[in-house]
Amino acid sequence: MVGGPPPGPAELEARDACAWFGDHLVLEGVNLRMRAGEVTALIGPSGCGKSTFLRLLNRMHELVPGSALAGEILLDGEDIYAPGRRAQEVRMRIGMVFQKPNPFPAMTIRENVLSGLKLARIRCDDKERLVEESLERAGLWREVKDRLDRPGGALSGGQQQRLCIARSLAVHPNVLLMDEPCSALDPTSTRRIEDTIAELRGQVTVVIVTHNMQQAHRVSDHTAFFLAEENQPGQVIEQGPTAKIFSTPDDPRTLDYVQGRFG
Incomplete structure (x- = not known):
């Protein structure tokens, strides 16, 4: 593949x-390191800035009218917001999987997987191999290998989400962001997505927003707890190895949240 990350x-x-959204500061002073090849979970109640932070990480926040940001987001030490840095280049290296599966319904499964290459004008000499590799990495190949020319929108919800993961993986990103990827899925599909995340560990850096504490505990290496006190912007209250965050956190608010006392 030529021209990719x-x-x-x-x-x-x-x-x-x-x-910020307009004059409203929604997230303040976040310092967080998401280690290469590991899975970082972002947890916290609704409205505390987790999804906004995720969108800062691949320059999607700037697409919202009236939005603003400050600070730095570094990808292997380089600021993704540096002057002259193209947003399209950043989004190739830092892919996104959304809460609701969004395959292109009129495209076939094969076309969905390859769509990112076409948009980014990346040349691939063996597209069939790339399709198989991407679907395999997303845990979907065995289920769809005999119907690659059928519409992506005809798949089940869980399969559509894994197709979206395959589409993101086809451009070989360095980081994959996931915004509550299992919230609309049944338990079986959720388990398959979690298995996919486990398979990707070490191959790509994963950052996942989830409200499912058991899921965060199962899939992640590192966890950051976000919280917005009343009339205050969201902040990271505590971060650390997932095992510690869920067993012996330093801040009592963290323990209250992971044990379900609020949120």
Whole structure:
């Protein structure tokens, strides 16, 4: 493949990241290191800035009218918001999977997987191999290998979500962001998505927003707990190895949240 991102997982780091919608400060002073090849879970109640932070990480926040940001987001030490840095290049290296599966319904399964290459004008000499590899990595190949020319929109919800993961993986990103990827799925589909995340560990850096504490505990290496106190912007209250965050966190608010006392 020619023209794609450099291969392998990359480290993401937020330094004093802040975000506004108009005059409203929604996220303040986030410092968070997301290690290469690991899975980082972002947890916290609704409205505390987790999804906004996720969108800062691949320059989607700037697409919202009236939005603003401050601080730095570093990809392997380089600021993704540096002057002259193209947003399209950043989004190739830092892919996104959304809460609701969004395959292109009029495209076939094969076309969906390859659509990112076409948009980014990446040349691939063996598209069939890439389709198989991407679907295999997303845990979908065995289920669809005999119907690649059928519409992507005809798949089940869980299969559509894994197709979206395959589409993101086809351009070989260094980082994959996931915004509550299982919230609309049944338990069986959720398990398959979690299995996919486990398979991707070490191949790509994963950052996942989830409200499912058991899921965060199962899939992640590192966890960051976000919280917005009343009339205050969202902040990271605590972060650390997932096992510690869920067993012996330093802040009592973290323990209250992971044990379901609020949120």
